[in-house]
Amino acid sequence: MEVDCKRIWGNCLRVIKDNIPQISYQTWFEPIVPVKIDKDVLTIQVPSLFFYEYLEEQYIDLLSKTLRKELGGNAKLEYNVVMDNAHMANQQPYTLNFPTSNKADLRNRPVSVTNQEKPDIRNPFVIPGIKRLNVDPQLNGDYSFENFVEGECNRLARSASLAVAKNPGKTAFNPLFLYGNSGLGKTHLAQSIGIEVKRNMPEKTVLYVNANKFQTQFTDSVRNNSQNDFLNFYQMIDVLIIDDVQEFAGKTKTQNTFFHIFNHLHQSGKQLILTCDKAPVELHGMEDRLLSRFKWGLSADLQIPDFETRVSILNKKIYKDGLTVPEEVVYYIASNVVNNVRELEGALISLLAQATLNKKEITFETAKQIIDKLVKKTSKELSIDSISQTVCDYFGLELDILQSKTRKREIVQARQIAMFFSKGLTNSSLSTIGAKIGKKDHATVLHACKAINNLIETDKDFKGQIKEIEAQLKS
Numbered sequence: 001m002e003v004d005c006k007r008i009w010g011n012c013l014r015v016i017k018d019n020i021p022q023i024s025y026q027t028w029f030e031p032i033v034p035v036k037i038d039k040d041v042l043t044i045q046v047p048s049l050f051f052y053e054y055l056e057e058q059y060i061d062l063l064s065k066t067l068r069k070e071l072g073g074n075a076k077l078e079y080n081v082v083m084d085n086a087h088m089a090n091q092q093p094y095t096l097n098f099p100t101s102n103k104a105d106l107r108n109r110p111v112s113v114t115n116q117e118k119p120d121i122r123n124p125f126v127i128p129g130i131k132r133l134n135v136d137p138q139l140n141g142d143y144s145f146e147n148f149v150e151g152e153c154n155r156l157a158r159s160a161s162l163a164v165a166k167n168p169g170k171t172a173f174n175p176l177f178l179y180g181n182s183g184l185g186k187t188h189l190a191q192s193i194g195i196e197v198k199r200n201m202p203e204k205t206v207l208y209v210n211a212n213k214f215q216t217q218f219t220d221s222v223r224n225n226s227q228n229d230f231l232n233f234y235q236m237i238d239v240l241i242i243d244d245v246q247e248f249a250g251k252t253k254t255q256n257t258f259f260h261i262f263n264h265l266h267q268s269g270k271q272l273i274l275t276c277d278k279a280p281v282e283l284h285g286m287e288d289r290l291l292s293r294f295k296w297g298l299s300a301d302l303q304i305p306d307f308e309t310r311v312s313i314l315n316k317k318i319y320k321d322g323l324t325v326p327e328e329v330v331y332y333i334a335s336n337v338v339n340n341v342r343e344l345e346g347a348l349i350s351l352l353a354q355a356t357l358n359k360k361e362i363t364f365e366t367a368k369q370i371i372d373k374l375v376k377k378t379s380k381e382l383s384i385d386s387i388s389q390t391v392c393d394y395f396g397l398e399l400d401i402l403q404s405k406t407r408k409r410e411i412v413q414a415r416q417i418a419m420f421f422s423k424g425l426t427n428s429s430l431s432t433i434g435a436k437i438g439k440k441d442h443a444t445v446l447h448a449c450k451a452i453n454n455l456i457e458t459d460k461d462f463k464g465q466i467k468e469i470e471a472q473l474k475s
């Protein structure tokens with residue numbers, strides 16, 4: 001009997017293996033143990049209730065087909081759900097019986113439970129104490145379609161986002177890849193999709209996550225030996241929004257894991273929405289197989305809004321916050337803050353803050369003073385690229401040399417100086433700086449900053465050089 005059940009389950013596995021991705025097979029089928037066969041009922045043992053629910057949700061059709069091929073039309077499957085080690089003390093497997101022949105029956109099956117304890121699902125987004133897996137989508141209610149102003153600059157991205165929101169996973173826009181410079185509305189638009197899906201299809205599991213957070217969770221899961229939980233969790237999402245995917249650059253293990261999640265979701269008809277600060281073709285430090293997948297759906301860019309759109313964005317915000325701002329002031333802001341919607345909003349906020357603090361009305365004159373100061377400040381902002389260029393010019397080096405693997409002292413030092421100034425003079429994160437200068441990690445950047453600070457304190461000539469470079473950067 002035991003041999004029989006192993007043989008039959010082995011036959012089923014051969015078919016299953018050919019029909020699903022290897023990672024899914026390893027995750028969901030390798031841990032299953034065939035227990036017994038009784039006429040046309042096969043009993044299998046699974047390690048958790050969550051595991052059983054997932055099999056039922058994702059693979060019941062495949063299981064039914066393969067089992068019926070082996071045991072005939074009346075084939076049935078029974079599960080023994082055996083708790084994991086944490087629950088071994090009172091190990092009394094509970095059995096859930098259901099037939100595989102009729103899918104509708106599966107949803108309303110009679111369940112007999114002899115052990116009510118549930119295994120933990122270790123995931124930071126799961127709200128504890130809720131029976132069904134319930135995921136906090138991490139959405140900001142302000143980032144709705146209603147609050148997003150349409151313009152020539154974002155028309156394609158917005159209409160594609162709307163189409164995806166109405167039909168997640170069912171349009172050709174999968175993944176939807178939204179890209180553009182900082183502060184142009186990528187996060188807002190990506191979140192709008194999540195908000196709309198949740199509004200119209202509350203049963204869908206939506207999750208917004210920043211690429212850095214994803215990376216941290218992944219690293220934690222490796223440390224805690226809970227990679228399977230991590231993978232399983234992400235493979236259950238219906239609409240997955242990953243913000244700032246450029247942060248994955250150079251992180252091979254994270255990319256590898258994301259690749260599997262991407263494949264699983266895509267193959268299961270789930271929706272992926274990715275945002276990035278550049279187009280897929282310009283993305284460096286990313287594996288080719290991942291890049292090619294980014295291009296599968298639709299890439300839509302967000303451009304700098306034109307004057308009219310900038311005025312509409314300001315007016316929308318003014319109206320929403322119940323403020324009164326003279327039209328000429330709105331026009332002045334819109335004419336002078338042009339590159340970034342976040343800065344546009346920031347200018348309005350600082351104007352209002354100053355007016356409130358000084359108990360003054362917002363006049364054109366006060367607005368002009370404040371905005372002029374702000375615009376001057378932003379025009380001085382430097383990029384990692386321009387800093388790297390200035391440092392290379394100063395030492396007479398080619399820019400490319402910073403990206404090379406050479407350990408020559410002068411190159412290493414030039415790289416460290418570029419990192420030091422990028423940290424001090426831009427808002428970029430350590431990992432972004434590292435990725436851009438020599439494909440290094442954040443720890444290397446931190447080390448570089450310390451090394452340069454030490455040298456400034458101990459070496460007078462070096463300090464002089466740093467002062468000269470700084471003067472060039474700020475001129």
Ligand SMILES: Nc1ncnc2c1ncn2[C@@H]1O[C@H](COP(=O)(O)OP(=O)(O)OP(=O)(O)O)[C@@H](O)[C@H]1O
Pocket residue numbers: 143147148149150154180181182183184185186187188189277313341342345
């Ligand atoms: N078309 C728009 N209509 C209304 N508000 C907008 C629009 N575009 C951007 N914003 C607002 O500008 C701010 C910045 O937008 P968002 O955070 O989405 O930019 P981003 O492109 O994701 O930037 P980053 O790459 O720096 O994360 C947000 O407050 C957002 O609501």
